[in-house]
Amino acid sequence: MxxxxxxxxxxxxxxxxxxxxxxxxxxxxxxxxxxxxxxxxxxxxxxxxxxxxxxxxxxxxxxxxxxxxxxxxxxxxxxxxxxxxxxxxxxxxxxxxxxxxxxxxxxxxxxxxxxxxxxxxxxxxxxxxxxxxxxxxxxxxxxxxxxxxxxxxxxxxxxxxxxxxxxxxxxxxxxMPEGPPFYPEDVITDLPERFFVAEMVREKIFRLTGQEIPYSTAVTVDTFTREKKLVHVEATIHVERDSQKGIIIGKKGTKLKAIGEEARKAMEEMVGKKVFLKLFVRVEKNWSTDTKAIRRLGI
CATH class of the missing domain: 3.40.50.300 (P-loop containing nucleotide triphosphate hydrolases)
Structure with missing residues (x-):
């Protein structure tokens, strides 16, 4: 028609x-x-x-x-x-x-x-x-x-x-030229929720850690599962050195807990449900200077 x-x-x-x-x-x-x-x-x-x-x-x-x-x-x-x-x-x-x-x-x-x-x-x-x-x-x-x-x-x-x-x-x-809309009225982005989940974790790292750490970290989402009343998320924070891993985790895990709590609140606001968030920290040596590693981490 x-x-x-x-x-x-x-x-x-x-x-x-x-x-x-x-x-x-x-x-x-x-x-x-x-x-x-x-x-x-x-x-x-x-x-x-x-x-x-x-x-x-x-x-x-x-x-x-x-x-x-x-x-x-x-x-x-x-x-x-x-x-x-x-x-x-x-x-x-x-x-x-x-x-x-x-x-x-x-x-x-x-x-x-x-x-x-x-x-x-x-x-x-x-x-x-x-x-x-x-x-x-x-x-x-x-x-x-x-x-x-x-x-x-x-x-x-x-x-x-x-x-x-x-x-x-x-x-x-x-x-701006005349033309029809590209997206329906209820769409504000073309990116999936998994992307924003990773970004929310990364934002809290930027805000809760010192000058060096944020630029040496990347975040990947391992699991993103929607259930009836809960969203289950598992994500990995990638760092470049063992010392950075220690800083991200913090004394008795306090820093990682704070990052997780802040990120979870932001995720719950986005998805409109309770979120169970589990974070892991992994050392990937000098990933920010390795072109293949940068691509593998989705950047």
């Missing part, structure tokens, strides 16, 4: 969120969706994967792609993360380039700007964290960036508080 649905005036398309580590991309994604999808922490390079989030509005559907922070590095894991981010640039209709005006990462911003100049896509500059600086400083940042690139528009905003996020959506809609 011929589809006679009239999509005249309805807009849809893909938007890449790119920027240096800790620019606020994941916070913006969560604010746009109205619920938590991307994990966040105060530590840079929290996001390792391309995470898709669908924003539904009456007159448009925007499919946002949250990407890992773009930065220069020779470490295999970091190179993989940057490749994931840059690959997204060629597959979208609009690019939103986010920069932190409070604590700028000039080197990473300059590197990413060089990559953006190679991509024939409209770019909107989002000046994030303007709530942490004074208005004259905001104006100075706008003038500086105007001299660097011919952006479609420059939007000062606060992803954390939601200030000017609607203005960003408005600017995106101006350049």
């Amino acid at each position: 011929e589809n006679t649905h009239d999509f005249n005036g309805f807009k849809s398309g893909f938007v890449a969120l790119v920027g240096a580590p800790n620019a606020g991309k994941s916070t913006l994604m969560n604010k746009l969706l109205g619920e938590k999808l991307s994990i966040t922490s105060r530590k840079p390079q929290t996001t390792r994967h391309r995470i898709l989030g669908v924003v539904h509005r009456e007159d448009m559907q925007l499919v946002f792609v949250d990407t890992p922070g773009v930065h220069k590095s020779n470490r295999a894991l970091n190179v993989r993360m940057v490749d994931v981010a840059l690959t997204a640039l060629g597959d979208v209709d609009v690019v939103v380039f986010m920069t932190d005006v409070h604590e700028s990462d000039d080197e990473s911003d300059a590197y990413l700007m060089g990559q953006l100049k190679k991509v024939n896509r409209p770019v909107i500059l989002a000046l994030n964290k303007v709530d942490r600086i004074k208005k004259p400083e905001v104006l100075a940042h706008i003038e500086k960036w105007r001299g660097i690139h011919d952006f479609h528009s420059i939007i000062p905003l606060s992803a954390k508080h939601g200030d000017q996020v609607d203005s960003l959506l408005s600017e995106i809609s101006k350049i």
Whole structure:
């Protein structure tokens, strides 16, 4: 049967969120969706994967792609993360380039700007964290960036508080093509629950351990079983050295217990059921410098 649905005036398309580590991309994604999808922490390079989030509005559907922070590095894991981010640039209709005006990462911003100049896509500059600086400083940042690139528009905003996020959506809609929605109205991502379960464990590691540990850990889900009133999850935390395993477990298992309790609460909120979570810790020597190990761990 011929589809006679009239999509005249309805807009849809893909938007890449790119920027240096800790620019606020994941916070913006969560604010746009109205619920938590991307994990966040105060530590840079929290996001390792391309995470898709669908924003539904009456007159448009925007499919946002949250990407890992773009930065220069020779470490295999970091190179993989940057490749994931840059690959997204060629597959979208609009690019939103986010920069932190409070604590700028000039080197990473300059590197990413060089990559953006190679991509024939409209770019909107989002000046994030303007709530942490004074208005004259905001104006100075706008003038500086105007001299660097011919952006479609420059939007000062606060992803954390939601200030000017609607203005960003408005600017995106101006350049988004007309077309039918890509996803049903009840879909906000294309990723399975198992992915988010692993991410929730990893987020708690980022938040509950010191500077070195989070970057040396990966999480895989061994078992994810839904029962009538319970979800059963078994997951493995992979570390690179025996000393890191000891830190993750903690004295008498206290650290691992805390990670598990916090992750379990987040999982229960997501699945709407009680969760039985069992965590294991495994040493996989120098996995973050081994390309094959990185792929095997799903990164």
